[in-house]
Each structure stands twice: as structure tokens, then as C-alpha cells.
Amino acid sequence: MTTRRQLVINTPADREMVAAWARNVEYGTIVEFRKKTRSAEQNAKLHAMLGEVAEQVVWYGRKLDIDDWKNMFTASLRHADVIPGIDKGTIVPLGMKTSTMTVEEMGNLIELIYAFGSDPEHPVQFKEPQESDVPHASDDGSEADLLPGEASNTEPGGSSETSSPDQPSGSNFLTDEDKRNLGEFIVRLNAAVGADPDVVRMARNSFAAEQRPLSKLAKEKAETITGHFRDACGKSDEVRQAALAFTCALAQIDEQDLAVQP
Numbered sequence: 398m399t400t401r402r403q404l405v406i407n408t409p410a411d412r413e414m415v416a417a418w419a420r421n422v423e424y425g426t427i428v429e430f431r432k433k434t435r436s437a438e439q440n441a442k443l444h445a446m447l448g449e450v451a452e453q454v455v456w457y458g459r460k461l462d463i464d465d466w467k468n469m470f471t472a473s474l475r476h477a478d479v480i481p482g483i484d485k486g487t488i489v490p491l492g493m494k495t496s497t498m499t500v501e502e503m504g505n506l507i508e509l510i511y512a513f514g515s516d517p518e519h520p521v522q523f524k525e526p527q528e529s530d531v532p533h534a535s536d537d538g539s540e541a542d543l544l545p546g547e548a549s550n551t552e553p554g555g556s557s558e559t560s561s562p563d564q565p566s567g568s569n570f571l572t573d574e575d576k577r578n579l580g581e582f583i584v585r586l587n588a589a590v591g592a593d594p595d596v597v598r599m600a601r602n603s604f605a606a607e608q609r610p611l612s613k614l615a616k617e618k619a620e621t622i623t624g625h626f627r628d629a630c631g632k633s634d635e636v637r638q639a640a641l642a643f644t645c646a647l648a649q650i651d652e653q654d655l656a657v658q659p
Contacts, residue, residue, distance in 0.1 A: 575615035579648035594630040
């Protein structure tokens with residue numbers, strides 16, 4: 398069995414899956430529940446704003462780079478504790494990591510930067526990041542941040558929420574189209590399972606590049622599915638079969654309906 402599992406809880410079925418894991422794991426297993434971390438859109442917006450601050454603001458006679466400003470704003474948001482550094486005369490702020498920020502924390506950080514830029518003592522002109530600034534599936538083999546269907550069809554003054562034609566915005570249920578696409582996604586990743594987990598990643602990115610229409614819920618499930626098949630690489634056939642069975646259940650698909658490789 399794999400040593401690590403991750404699941405975004407969106408439906409009662411997801412809660413049942415977590416409960417099933419808890420009933421079957423070994424005693425001593427560590428369980429962690431945390432809020433959803435920052436989104437790709439927030440990440441793109443944050444780095445665009447930090448770049449604009451770094452370009453436009455002189456801080457006490459110095460121009461700071463993006464990482465310096467990120468540390469400055471994070472320290473302000475979290476009211477960071479500071480301690481003397483190893484080298485004499487240095488001060489080190491604690492808790493500067495932003496990669497694990499929740500969506501809410503990232504939103505607060507972005508609002509803090511807006512407030513800083515509105516101060517007449519150091520005004521900053523911000524522009525909204527374009528869609529091209531948001532990471533998508535890449536051709537260089539790196540892990541893409543978003544799965545297909547992320548692009549918005551927003552018109553001026555309209556909503557940015559995307560949904561399938563037969564699925565209301567914000568629905569917690571997979572549409573038939575979601576299930577068909579996730580079924581093909583599972584077939585591809587199952588076929589890619591072997592000694593090298595990078596082959597699974599490449600299969601995932603190849604699927605992402607096709608820009609299939611997927612709801613937000615389906616995209617989150619696809620990321621979880623990817624993790625399970627990558628975990629199965631280099632493991633026994635039993636582990637691979639367990640990954641296949643679990644991902645089919647996650648996608649609400651009957652395993653018998655898939656044409657998978659034995």
C-alpha cells in the first residue's frame with residue numbers, strides 16, 4: 398500500500414472514502430486535515446504584483462527584488478517573530494514560507510499589497526495578470542499547475558466561474574462528460590504506470606494539453622488520481638490494481654467499463 402494519500406473533500410462520497418482509509422490504516426498512522434492551499438490564479442497575481450512593487454518602489458534608498466518584497470509582505474501579514482541570526486548583528490524573521498498558504502491567507506496577502514501600493518508615500522500602479530501569466534500544461538515535461546478547462550470565458554462585467562453546459566456553477570457532482578473524460582484520463586495514466594513516475598506525469602501533461610472541458614471538481618479529482626498512479630510506480634501489480642480501483646471509485650466510474658491494460 399502507498400504511504401501517502403491525498404483527497405479534496407467535496408462530496409459525501411469523499412468523506413466516506415476518508416473514513417474507509419481511517420478504518421484500514423495501521424495504528425500509528427498520522428492524519429492531517431488542512432484547508433485548500435493557494436490557487437494558480439492567486440499565485441500568478443501575487444508574483445505580478447510583487448514584480449510591480451519591486452520595479453516601482455525604492456525602500457530606504459534601495460531597490461529590493463521580488464523575493465525580498467515577498468518576505469516583507471509576509472512578515473507584515475503574519476506579524477512575524479524575529480530572532481538574532483547566526484552571524485553577529487543579523488536579524489532573521491520566522492515563518493516566511495508562502496507555498497503552504499491557504500486561499501484565504503493568499504487573498505489577505507494580495508489585499509495587503511494593494512493597500513501598500515495605495516499609500517501616497519510609495520504609490521504602485523498595478524495591472525491585472527493576463528491569462529497567459531497563469532501556468533498551464535507545459536511542453537517541457539514540467540508539472541503543469543492546471544488541468545484542462547481552466548481557461549475562463551469571462552466577458553466584461555460577467556462571472557469568471559466556469560462550468561459544463563449541464564452542470565450548474567459550483568456543483569458538487571460530476572457530469573457525464575466529466576466522467577467520460579476522467580475515464581480516459583485513468584486509462585492513460587494506468588497504462589503509464591511503471592518503474593518511472595515521470596512517465597505518469599508526462600501522460601498527465603499530454604492529457605492536459607488537449608484542453609478537455611472539465612469542471613472544477615473533476616480537475617481536483619484528476620490531480621488526486623495522478624498522485625495515486627505516480628505512487629503506484631515501481632510497486633507490485635496488487636498496488637497498481639488498488640490504485641486503479643480507487644481512482645475509478647473517485648471518478649464514479651465502473652472499472653469494468655474501462656478498456657484498461659491488464
